Amino acid sequence: MRETFTFFTAGQLLFGRNAVRQLGEIAGRFQSQRILIVTDKILVKAGLVERTRESLAGKTIEVFDGGEPEPTLEVVRRCVEVAKKLRPDLVIGLGGGSNMDAAKIASIAITHGGDPRDYVGENKVPGPILPLICLPTTAGTGSEVSPAAVFTDTERETKVSCLSNYLRPAAAIVDPLFTVSCPPKVTADSGIDALTHAIEGYTAIDNARFSLPPDERSVYQGKNPMADMMAEKAIRLVGRFLRRAHRDGNDLEARDGMALAATLGGLAFTNSGVALVHAMEYPVAAAVHVSHGAGNGLLLPFVMRYNLAHNLQAFAEIAGFLGEKVADLDTEAAAERAVQAVEKLKADLGIPARLRDLGVKTEHFRPFAEKAFSLKRLMRVNPRYPTQDEIENVYRQAW
Numbered sequence: 001m002r003e004t005f006t007f008f009t010a011g012q013l014l015f016g017r018n019a020v021r022q023l024g025e026i027a028g029r030f031q032s033q034r035i036l037i038v039t040d041k042i043l044v045k046a047g048l049v050e051r052t053r054e055s056l057a058g059k060t061i062e063v064f065d066g067g068e069p070e071p072t073l074e075v076v077r078r079c080v081e082v083a084k085k086l087r088p089d090l091v092i093g094l095g096g097g098s099n100m101d102a103a104k105i106a107s108i109a110i111t112h113g114g115d116p117r118d119y120v121g122e123n124k125v126p127g128p129i130l131p132l133i134c135l136p137t138t139a140g141t142g143s144e145v146s147p148a149a150v151f152t153d154t155e156r157e158t159k160v161s162c163l164s165n166y167l168r169p170a171a172a173i174v175d176p177l178f179t180v181s182c183p184p185k186v187t188a189d190s191g192i193d194a195l196t197h198a199i200e201g202y203t204a205i206d207n208a209r210f211s212l213p214p215d216e217r218s219v220y221q222g223k224n225p226m227a228d229m230m231a232e233k234a235i236r237l238v239g240r241f242l243r244r245a246h247r248d249g250n251d252l253e254a255r256d257g258m259a260l261a262a263t264l265g266g267l268a269f270t271n272s273g274v275a276l277v278h279a280m281e282y283p284v285a286a287a288v289h290v291s292h293g294a295g296n297g298l299l300l301p302f303v304m305r306y307n308l309a310h311n312l313q314a315f316a317e318i319a320g321f322l323g324e325k326v327a328d329l330d331t332e333a334a335a336e337r338a339v340q341a342v343e344k345l346k347a348d349l350g351i352p353a354r355l356r357d358l359g360v361k362t363e364h365f366r367p368f369a370e371k372a373f374s375l376k377r378l379m380r381v382n383p384r385y386p387t388q389d390e391i392e393n394v395y396r397q398a399w
Contacts, residue, residue, distance in 0.1 A: 024055030032090035040067035097141025140190025142266015144172035189293030201268035220273030231268035237261035273381035
């Protein structure tokens with residue numbers, strides 16, 4: 001481990017049932033008068049937008065409800081247009097990662113101008129953005145504490161990310177009651193996304209071996225003790241509560257546990273990094289329009305097996321975190337048990353088993369591998385630096 005590491009998060013994190021009631025107080029700290037809420041029509045219908053507005057009395061509020069899952073460049077641009085017309089002094093991202101990410105991009109555009117594409121990549125945001133508060137309604141992405149905003153560039157047929165620590169929200173309000181309306185599929189997809197974040201963060205290359213060219217700076221920095229601590233807790237919580245939340249959306253203890261798992265997983269991976277699972281999921285999602293969580297969940301055990309020998313101890317520990325009985329197993333057998341535990345969870349949640357189930361064709365393997373391999377910021381976090389041919393082979397195994 002290096003002598004020094006850094007750890008970033010949202011400016012303030014408020015967690016708990018009915019935490020949204022403190023939104024007005026938190027918004028008041030920014031002396032805001034014009035507020036843009038970025039959300040979607042489903043959440044308007046579910047009453048969550050109205051509940052969000054209740055503590056914002058006296059403010060001018062505009063609602064952009066055009067958010068959608070896995071937002072395209074066009075959706076993000078429409079959100080930016082609304083933001084530029086209102087000229088808010090505070091933006092609220094209400095929803096899953098897609099809405100929170102769109103809110104981040106709106107905050108960039110209001111502050112710094114330009115097109116969303118201008119900020120794709122790492123550290124392209126030139127300075128602080130308009131104050132942003134995020135309220136997640138799913139338990140998965142961790143976007144409420146993350147430095148990332150992701151959208152699908154349909155012209156280039158891939159998902160892209162804007163990464164900058166300036167994108168971490170000024171405040172994150174995590175109210176588990178806001179996740180109760182999540183249907184089972186969304187609960188499953190977002191929950192296994194949280195698990196993917198925590199596992200990739202926990203098995204990332206160690207901070208001491210994470211090297212960058214002299215002229216590069218990265219949001220991700222490899223494993224460190226704080227990220228490990230949060231990733232471990234997130235994995236334990238997912239193992240304990242995800243099946244319960246999926247089975248009964250009104251199980252409030254399970255909703256509490258998964259909301260905390262998602263936020264902790266977000267804190268872990270947004271400092272240590274995500275790796276090959278995410279790199280491989282991006283081109284898949286752009287081509288066949290699977291949800292980010294389901295795509296990650298499908299690929300997760302295949303990538304784990306590819307990485308296994310390069311971090312046996314960490315994978316063996318993950319098996320224990322997930323509740324597997326590994327005390328009498330050697331490290332290699334315990335590590336394999338982690339893969340099996342994820343495969344079983346994936347099946348129990350109804351996550352698609354194979355890429356062919358999503359409509360992926362064998363002719364996709366090569367172009368997918370080329371796009372995944374080009375994401376160097378993710379490749380260098382992976383415990384095993386893959387070749388393009390190896391990535392293609394993982395796709396083949398997952399097919």
